[in-house]
Amino acid sequence: MLAILSVGPVPSHIAFIMDGNRRYAKKKNMEEGDGHKAGFNVLTSLLRYCYELGVRYVTVYAFSIDNFKRKSTEVQSLMELMQKKIEELLEQESLINEYGVRLHFIRDMQLLTEPVRAAVEKATRVTAHNNQRVLLICVAYTSRHEIVHAVQECCKEKLNEVQTRKKVKVTNSAFSRIDQGLKGNDFDLLSQDSCKEYLNAIKARSSEVECAARKDGLSESNVENDIGNYSEAQMISYNGLVEMTEERKHKQDEVPFIKLADVEKNMYMAVAPDPDILIRTSGEPRLSNFLLW
Incomplete structure (x- = not known):
């Protein structure tokens, strides 16, 4: 047989x-x-x-x-x-x-x-x-228990990724590298936190301009109000900074936080x-x- x-x-x-x-x-x-x-x-x-x-x-x-x-x-x-x-x-x-x-x-x-x-x-x-x-x-x-477990594991993984990103801080040496990159008109965007740190440094060093960072990007309204206080080189670098930050934000919005492959790999x-x-x-x-x- x-x-x-x-x-x-x-x-x-x-x-x-x-x-x-x-x-x-x-x-x-x-x-x-x-x-x-x-x-x-x-x-x-x-x-x-x-x-x-x-x-x-x-x-x-x-x-x-x-x-x-x-x-x-x-x-x-x-x-x-x-x-x-x-x-x-x-x-x-x-x-x-x-x-x-x-x-x-x-x-x-x-x-x-x-x-x-x-x-x-x-x-x-x-x-x-x-x-x-x-x-x-x-x-x-049970299958429902398996699916719930897989989703929970996915959430843990994604949370760890988020927490890891938050732990990345821009140190003084990192700020120095950013500043050097700006002077060379070749800004290297490390993270959105880097943008906030750079703007805070600009504010501390120049009391004439007040800039604020939104959670998901940068506030352009304040810059528009005080646009005359920036040099041309600063404006070029700043605009590039905003564009790169917005581009990253859009890419993050396009990708699902938890994808099908994430769930499948965590199934029993x-x-x-x-x-x-x-x-x-x-x-x-x-x-x-x-x-x-």
Whole structure:
């Protein structure tokens, strides 16, 4: 069967929503929790099929954040089962080692129990060198949570960029270089803060002219009022300063603060391409907050 299937096009990435375990257990009159154990065993077989066919990426939706709303005994049982199965994956004879599979856990670590968290960290570390196949296990996961997390990370990055820019101060030596550049009619604009510092220096050195700097640029009205107090060289340099500042402002306005690529690189699933096929094992036609992005 595998030989026949491998002749046709093989998908790069298949995602599974592991669903219907409780209904299966109820239908078969099994004890509580046995349905999930059976589901994990079937998953092992599915992974072997996928890796034999040459599917490089497999993602499984093992545990939703919404599942924490179930009764505490069931949640605890599932956490213990998850810990056990993760540890089994690391055994020498497991398919993880057989196929050189790297494990990625797509999750909010803070929601997991300490034993599961430790197992996740160990499995991620031990398989980090594997590069033939990739298994992504979504635990303590929902797609909306993933998107919110990505946006939050984007905001942190952009805030750091803004704070870094604000820390750049024009020192006396920097002002000296600006002044020398002006005298050579070759002004080098360091930043908008540089413009403000230069104008403040002009004001301090010449009480005849009062200039103010707007937050996003420079106020030209004051200059127009006292235009006669500037030499021709000063006016040329100042006008160039205004034009360069305004040009920078317009460029900043044109570029979105957070772009699509910024969000995508901060998604948990950024480590894999988009799935080619999504399979829900119970047959239900619902996404259940899985890989919505």
